[in-house]
Amino acid sequence: MASGAISLPQRRLPSVDQLLRLDEAVVAVRLFGHAQVVAALRESLQSLRDAMAGVDGHGIEGSVPAIDDILSEAIARLEARAAPRVRQVFNLTGTVLHTNLGRAILAEEAIEAAARAMRNPTALEFDLGKGRRGERDELVRGLLSELTGAEDATVVNNNAAAVLLTLNTLADGRNAVISRGELIEIGGAFRMPDIIAAAGSRIVEVGTTNRTHLRDYARAIGPDTGLLLKVHTSNYRIQGFTKEVPAPELALLAKEHSTLLVNDLGSGTLVDLSRFGLSKEPTVADAVREGADIVTFSGDKLLGGPQAGFIIGRRELIARVNRNPMKRAMRVDKIRLAALEATLRLYLHPERLTERLPTLRHLVRSPAEIEALAQNIMPAVAAAVGSGFSVEVAACASQIGSGALPLETVPSFGLAIRSADPKASGQAIASLTAAFRDLPVPVIGRIADQALIFDLRCLEDLAAFTSNLSHLELSGVQ
Secondary structure (H helix, E strand, O other), X not given: OOOOOOOHHHHOOOOXXXXXXXXXXXXXXXXXXXXXXXXXXXHHHHHHHHHHHOOOOOOOOOOOOOHHHHHHHHHHHHXXXXXXXXXXXXXXXXXXXXXXXXXXXXXXXXXXXXXXXXXXXXXXXXXXXXOEEOOOOHHHHHHHHHHHOOOEEEEEOOHHHHHHHHHHHHHOOOEEEEEHHHOOEEOOOEEHHHHHHHOOOEEEEEOOOOEOOHHHHHHHOOOOEEEEEEEOOOOOOOOOOOEOOOHHHHHHHHHHOOOOEEEEEEOOEOOOHHHHXXXXXXEHHHHHHOOXXXXXXXXXXXXXXOOOEEEEEOHHXXXXXXXXXXXXXXXXXXXXHXXXXXXXXXXXXXXXXXXXXXXXXXXXXXXXXXXHHHHHXXXXXXXXXXXXXXXXXXXXXXXXXXXXXXXXXXXXXXXXXXXXXXXXXXXXXXXXXXXXXXXOOOEEOEEEOOEEEEEOOOOOOHHHHHHHHOOOOOOOOO
């Protein structure tokens, strides 16, 4: 066939106009819009032409797909494009606050508050008592002060922004003195030295990686010192021959030299976790009592709320932070503020936190309860994966995640799925893991000891999980 000629099968393809006249196309136009449907039809038709022409340009004789099939393929393209990219998953990794899976699950009270803010106008920056413009921080600053003991508070979009804004306000063009052992890197190769530099501050490292003394800080303080920066190394631990300077000692040193102490807690918690049987983590109130001038921490980690960064401390310093022009670029919207307020209010009744706050509820869940759940769902999982795999209840260890208590684990239970063919175990488990990720609600576990491990600590909706298993497709999984 000459170049550019049209083969007989290609001539039999319907036109876009013919396809648009079909009833299903009319429905698709109402759902997706005329332009989107036309584009999808053209793509489907072009794919068929390309297949009929062959990769070498020679025509291929063959039957033309039915017109309904061509339309169905185009509609399938549209549905795939319309599927949300932000998808719900089942987090069975054993990491409660999984950064890659969205960290904290919000309390129902926070979800309801956010929904109300989305559906209605809100008094975001309007003082209802005085009938004039107000400040959005007023919605949460009183709660933050009450819960932490700080004089004042403000909120930005995450804790990295909180540190950046604080340093830029209080130490722009001046020295920020920090221990070498606290120059941490957080997720996504985001490093504390980079944040300090971006804030316009000069880094003055003191001490060594494993040992820093009070005298190291004292020697570094001079006329160009803007502040002392203490960073809670929440995402790693140095063990053995170590030394760090406690915050109360740094606070006294800062006061003696008329400088400031900023304490970045990173994850940050408003309650003593040891009261719930977990390892103790410094609370925000502790940091305030220890004398820090400013404390920064996150909203979407141990606090259990939406992503946010809090800056709390002395009133005159918070006022300076709020006057920084960068603050506007980092502020949070009405939806997050509504969810934050509702989350913070839960802490006014700490006796019910484990009932109402999903993060804490998952962390304190008993191993016995989780083991019973594993025994309950094991038959359904075994039936779904078939005879090519074995499924057994297994003890495992959960972790908090998001940098909190990195060396601490919590006893848990889950399911261990192994290939029945030890020789093909690696490939089989990798393929099975991909098949679970391909479910309507993807199931995310972890691979360990040549097994796919589903830690059930965070699984609550048993009915939805088992229903989801019916869609598991194992064709090609060996």
